[in-house]
Amino acid sequence: MGKYAQTSINLRPDQMDYIGEESINTSELLRKLLDQYMEGGGSDTSGLEFRLQELRQRRDRMSLELEQIEDEIEMIRENLEAREEHEERIEEMGGEFLELTHERFHAYTPKQLAKMTKFREWAIDNDWSVLELKDAYIDYRVELEDI
Amino acid sequence: MTRGPPKERLTVSLHPQNKEFLDQGHINASGLIDQLVRKYRNGEVEL
Numbered sequence: 001m002g003k004y005a006q007t008s009i010n011l012r013p014d015q016m017d018y019i020g021e022e023s024i025n026t027s028e029l030l031r032k033l034l035d036q037y038m039e040g041g042g043s044d045t046s047g048l049e050f051r052l053q054e055l056r057q058r059r060d061r062m063s064l065e066l067e068q069i070e071d072e073i074e075m076i077r078e079n080l081e082a083r084e085e086h087e088e089r090i091e092e093m094g095g096e097f098l099e100l101t102h103e104r105f106h107a108y109t110p111k112q113l114a115k116m117t118k119f120r121e122w123a124i125d126n127d128w129s130v131l132e133l134k135d136a137y138i139d140y141r142v143e144l145e146d147i
Numbered sequence: 148m149t150r151g152p153p154k155e156r157l158t159v160s161l162h163p164q165n166k167e168f169l170d171q172g173h174i175n176a177s178g179l180i181d182q183l184v185r186k187y188r189n190g191e192v193e194l
């Protein structure tokens with residue numbers, strides 16, 4: 001019975017007698033009559049108007065939810081795109097080698113780098129000119145928003 | 148104006164949407180149910 005709602009109604013005595021005499025399940029009869037009425041069985045259109053209003057409200061709720069889902073999809077898609085672009089930019093700039101360079105030299109300022117023997121050796125050992133590596137590494141750090 | 152015999156109160160179990168429909172302010176719930184039962188008794192409404 002959990003799915004039903006209890007409510008009180010008023011009936012004329014003769015109708016109460018009729019229901020009693022015919023051993024009618026009143027709740028079941030009224031549910032059927034009301035369902036039929038709300039679907040448009042009666043001459044009064046208020047049942048249909050109610051149903052129309054109910055459907056419009058449901059449509060509006062669903063439409064709002066759809067908009068929210070579309071917004072969220074767009075937001076996540078943009079976020080993923082931005083991350084992919086960021087990864088691509090880093091990859092284009094030298095990928096793994098610049099990552100290693102960053103591990104070793106992230107604590108130094110751009111000014112300090114060119115003068116550092118360790119940095120110069122690191123560049124030459126890896127077939128880079130010191131100046132090119134310094135420029136590429138500074139760009140890399142800008143991409144990483146590290147400087 | 149003569150009033151009819153007093154109506155009798157009865158508790159029934161309805162679908163929530165039926166109850167919501169009847170609970171609307173502009174619906175005369177008892178009047179509507181009275182009318183539906185009368186039509187059913189008269190054979191004007193078939194289930």
